[in-house]
Amino acid sequence: MEYVILAVVIAVVAIGAITGLVVSGRRRKELDKPGQAPVVTAPKAPEKVGPAAPQTPAAPWTVEPEAAPAEPGATAVPVDGTVEEAVEEPTAAEAAAAPELEVPEPTAGRLVRLRSRLSRSQSTLGKGLLTLLSRDRLDDDTWEEIEETLLVADVGVGATQELVENLRTRVKVLGTRTPEELRGLLREELVKLIGPDTDRTVHSVKHEDGPAVVLVVGVNGVGKTTTTGKLARVLVADGRKVVLGAADTFRAAAADQLQTWGERVGAHTVRGPEGGDPASVAFDAVKQGIADGVDTVLIDTAGRLHTKTGLMDELGKVKRVVEKHGPVDEVLLVLDATTGQNGLVQARVFAEVVDITGIVLTKLDGTAKGGIVISVQRELGVPVKLIGLGEGADDLAPFEPGAFVDALLG
16 A cells, blocks of 8 residues: 555655646747747856746847958958957058149249349349439439449449449430430449349259259358258259258258258259268269169258368268269359348359359348349359249249349349
């Protein structure tokens, strides 16, 4: 009997266990039906078996869309939901984009466009002379005033005497008296003194075996480095490809200043260490110009006081070293027009060291001494090729005698 009772108990327990498993399975199937919130578990955590703990109702189930192909530069999102910070690569267009270069003003007729910059010279030289010549009576006292006006304007003694003599003769013989006639007469004589037929070309055309080389010389303070940068713009405006040589290694920031000028028009600048050998920099600049196949190499040289013999010797060395590559086509002397006769002293000293081929007169807009154009040419026997008429980037103009005299006379 005891065995019968034991068998019945075992059977009841077994039936209860089977019933529990069936109910548990049904509950799981119901939870897995669509529309029901799933039980969220931590990633990769082992599945727990046992009575489920009370759950907070979860947000409605959303189906993740199929991942679209990644676009260039897009951030990839892994399946596990973490976002890795991506480094954006520049596009091909951005990588190829270069700084926008400036386009210099055309050089043709630039002096005519800058006529107003000569206003101070007009009042002293041009207008002053016209006022004196228009007097009712041109006696000796008047002619002495005319001569004094020319000397004050730095025309020079010899040129002044020549101009006054020619004017007196023509006025007396021709009987010229009207303002228009006097202006025309004065214009003719001034243009004649300046030299209308003189070759004022800046020789910057490339040779068969290398670029043209231009040395820019002058004392400190005349605007030499700025003039070199502006000259680069003049050449670029005329279709030349240019390399700049920063051979003024003694003045702080001279190389930086020149490089800035070059970058504006796409001209490469060759420079050396501060205080380095100027001749070495000049040599490397020409070497770079040959390698790049440019038209012109512009070399800015050191400009200490002209009374320091050592520095003048250094300038001669620069020229000799550069000539190992080939001839120097131009040596341009930069003079400050406001210095007057002192500028002529500088010109003579530089001419003794290197063969000056042309003059660049700067700051001519800020002086009443426009006559220095005449005197410096007569002193050196070389032409004024460029004049500076302001602080603007394109205020360096090729010198044109007729346009210059017209600007003086107003």
